[in-house]
Structures are given as structure tokens and as C-alpha cells.
Amino acid sequence: MRRVERSEAIPEDLNEKGAAELEKAIQHFESNPPNPDSFSFQRYKLKSVKDALERIFHGKCAYCETFYASTQPLDVEHFRPKGAVAGETGHRGYWWLAADWDNLLPSCIDCNRKRNQITPKGETSQVRLLEDTVGFSAAVTVGSGKKDSFPIAPTGARARSRTDPIAAEKPLLLNPCEDDPEQHLTYFFDREHPVSFVLAKHLAGDPDFSGDDGLSLKGATSVHVYGLNRLRLVQARTRLLRRLEFLADLAIDLKQLAENLKQKADPEVVRAGQQVDAFGDRTLAELVGMCAEDQPYSAMAKAWMRDFQNRLEAA
Template sequence: MKNKKTSTGGLSLIFIDRQEVVEMLPNDWKAKAKSITDTLLATQSDAARKKLIGENEDLWRSIKGVLAKVSHDKCWYCETADVRSDNAVDHFRPKGRVAGVASHQGYWWLAFDVKNYRFACTFCNSRRHGDGGTTGGKADHFPLLDGSQRAGGPSVSISIEIPMLLDPCDYVDTTAIWFDETGQVKVNPEVLAVDDNASDRVCISRDIYHLDHVRLIEARKRIFLGVLDMCDRADNALLTYKSTQDPNARTLFRDSINSLKRMKNRDAPYSSVAICAVKGYRNSSPSAKLVAEA
């Protein structure tokens, strides 16, 4: 077995196209969301707004299935799929309050904006203690870069903000995290060329999304090493076929390549980890190079 040297580069988190979600929503849902938002904008009292949001929270819950379908039932933050978990519709910008910012009333005007929704597992969405002493969960956290302005109401565009949390709906953000053979979260150094704060954002996102949960690390490690082993199997089969012309070796090589491709598919378990493994191994493995560049 060859020495498994891996490098960095490439996509690491699944990218969720918000426009795809919007197009899947029924028109009556969009109309109702707009109507409630219009009412919110016309409401002057914080208490009245909170009451209105609370009375209509079933609206975002009603499209949880749509959000799940886009990601093949996997959490948008950590890519875990668990049919036993009561996965939630997370408001990326918290609707009621912002942790650590006592003066902020939350991004209430985005409470019914589907582009502010993220499909999240329990450990990414809620504050939990995990194995190995880890703690995480997004809850009401939405930290910004030091010095960044924060939108305090609908009259101020959220584009003034520089979030420290990586967003699965932002393609550049999805390239910032890299996974290695230990299953740990790393920063992709190639992203530093376009985001000076990538290292800090990866660290903060790891902690808040609870991406260092021990069981999650172990699951990523199994996928990563499984990909490397499959690459070795394909490489060995290819060498055997070239030297012997054994048709069984040819079949094994092609079947192994097909398996690698399936491991990278968006519906596969922790496909982002498989993508990292293939790309990181491409300089050592002809099979990984073939699949990475296909």
C-alpha cells in the first residue's frame, strides 16, 4: 500500500442553492409568507411582532421537507443524515435575538424569508454537550467580524454585515473548510486568497456548528479512509490488468472507480469528505486523479 499523502484544495461543504429552494415552494406558501412579512413591517411594537411570529411559526416548519429534499435529508451545516432526529429549520440570522448583543431584537423582518432558512440537525442547531467535552450548537449565535456593522432593522441591508459563520448557501464559504484523514476540520489555505478571515471563520464555525463533535469526527474519518482504500484497490487492479490483461482485474478497476464516483455524489454520506479525500490523494493515486478531475 502506498504512502497516503494528502493535500488541500477544492469543495469541502455541500453547497445549497437558495434559488433551487425558492423554485420548489408552492405559490400559496410564498404569498402567505409575504403577507405575514408585510404585517410585520407595519407592526411597531416588539412584543406584537414576537407574538405574530410565534403565531405563524408553523409556516416555516411546513417546508422542512422541501429544505431536506434539496440536501438529500442531510444537515446543511455538517452533512449528517439521521432519520431519528427532529431536524429543525434554522434561521441563519436569528429571528428573536442575537446572542451576546443585548440591544439587538433579532432579524425579525427575515422570520418568513425562505432565503434565511437552513436545514439543521439537532447538534448543529441547539446548544448541546457532546462526547469528549465538546459543546456547540448555533442557537441564537450570529457573530460578525470585529468592526463590521450589524443591520438593526429592515431599512438597513444585511449586505453591510461580514458574518463569521460559514454559510452553506454561499459557494465561496463552502470551499473554506477542509477535512483530512483524521476527520478533523481544517481551513483550506487556497481560500485565504479570497477571504482574509477564512481561518477565524472556520474556527468559529467549527465551534458554533459543533463540527468537532467526536462521533461526527469518527464518521468523517471512516469515509475519508474508505475513499483512500478504494483508490488503492482501483490502482492495484489497474496495475494488475496492465501487466496480465486479466479481465477480472479490469472489471475490479472499473467497479472501484464507479464506487468512488458514488461516494462523491451529493446524496452519499458525508460526500464533502469524500471529495476532500479524492482531491487530496490525486497526486499519489491515478484513480483518485481520474475521479477528482472527471
């Protein structure tokens, strides 16, 4: 997950049609006595909404950064769930935010819907991430996916009506348009056993979002609820991680070979060294490009790049 600026204003038709839908919802939910029936929200599904979210997030899931377009339809996800809140009996959801532009995010099915997911556990050296998952010994099946989940910090106050201040809630889920995920999430890198796990980051001293172990409660809760370490997602990130490691080793070898060739007396060999040097630069540029915001798992790639630069400086 990476920080994303909501760079586009509310779509014009969502502004108009969403306001009309909200008026109907107010009549439905605030009637006396309250209407016990569910309400069919539709305006958040507008094509203009989907198109804008795809542009802002480059066709990636807001939570796991997977490209969803080639394999599944876009789920327009409500950060604050519109119809109910898991674990909150009697809460009818944040219905007044159903068409609120700032509450809408693009999500893949696995992050948005409750599903049982195989999730690796144990020592990473024992996790056979690229092997067949039949008989996978170092894994558990975990129910993950956001759906109606919206936990808040113990120091927060749950909003139950449209007049309650949502700013007082202190959500335990990361919103990439409101939070900086880098403050709460980190990645595990082991060159001998390349595997890409995302972990909660140390956040000591924060009374609202730091757990007893000093880890970010927002990070830990988000990893669990969104299923950021589900097997197929870890596999996909690990494939990228291994490609990054391969290209890094290739770039280093090319640059070293180029330096050796450019030291020779033969002009032809020197020219060959310059060509090899250019190949090394192109390989490094490819690494940088894989960290761009429109690339899959760019937050992990960016974290890996910092680690790679630190390794070079320490060498």
C-alpha cells in the same frame, strides 16, 4: 459542508402566508411603544418548506452533511436567528427574515441547538475515534450548536431593523447557499492514522475574513459554532474516510493484478485479467459515486479524491 444552489423558488404558500405573518410581525415589533412580548412564528414550519429544503439538500444537514431523516426530525434553521442574537443585548433577532426563503436552511439537531459535545483534541495518533468514549483521554467537552449565534466581522455593521442593510454585516458563519465552503475549510488526511478533522483554510490577505494567523475567520468560526469536529461527527466522517482508503487500495491492487494477467500468453488468463480490470473500474466508479452531492460528507470525499489523484500522479 459543500456549496449548494438554492435551486427551487420560494414555495407558493410560504410566499403568501409568510407575507401575512410578516405584516403581523411588523405591527408587533414596530408598535409605539414596541411590544415587549415574544412573537410566535409559524410559517417557516410549513410542510412545503420542509419538503423543498429536503429536496435541495438531499435530506442532509446544510452544515455537517449528515443524513438526518432516519434518526431525527428536520430542524428548519434560520441562518440569521429570528428571535435574538447571542451577545447582542436588546437585539430582538432578525424577525423580519423569519419567513424569508433565503434565510431558511435544513439542519440536524446537533448543528442547530446548543449542546455540550465531546470534541477530540491533541495529536491525531492519540485519538481513539472508534473506541468507547468512556474515559476518552484526548477530548474536551465543548458547547457548540448555532441556536442564536450570529457573529460578524469587526469591519461589519450589525443590522438591527428591517431597514438596515444586511449586506453590510459580513457574517463570520458560512452559508452554503451564499459562500463557497471550499474557500474557507479544508480536511486533515493522514494515511497512517486515518481521522477526518475539518480545519480552517489559509485565507491570507482578506481584510475582513483573514485572522492574524492567516486562517479563514469564517472557517474557524463555523467549525466552532456548528460543532463540525464533535466526536460523533468525526467518527462518522472517519468511517467514510477509511472506506475510501480501503476501496482506493483495492482498486489499485485490482488494476495492477489485471495488467499482470493480461500480459500472459494463455487466452483464459488474459480473459480473467480483463474481468479483474472491470472489477477495478467498478471500484473506482464507487469512489467517484461517494463524492456525489447527494451522498453524506461529500465535501470531505471530494477533497479526499483530489488528494488521492495527487498521490497517484506523484507515484
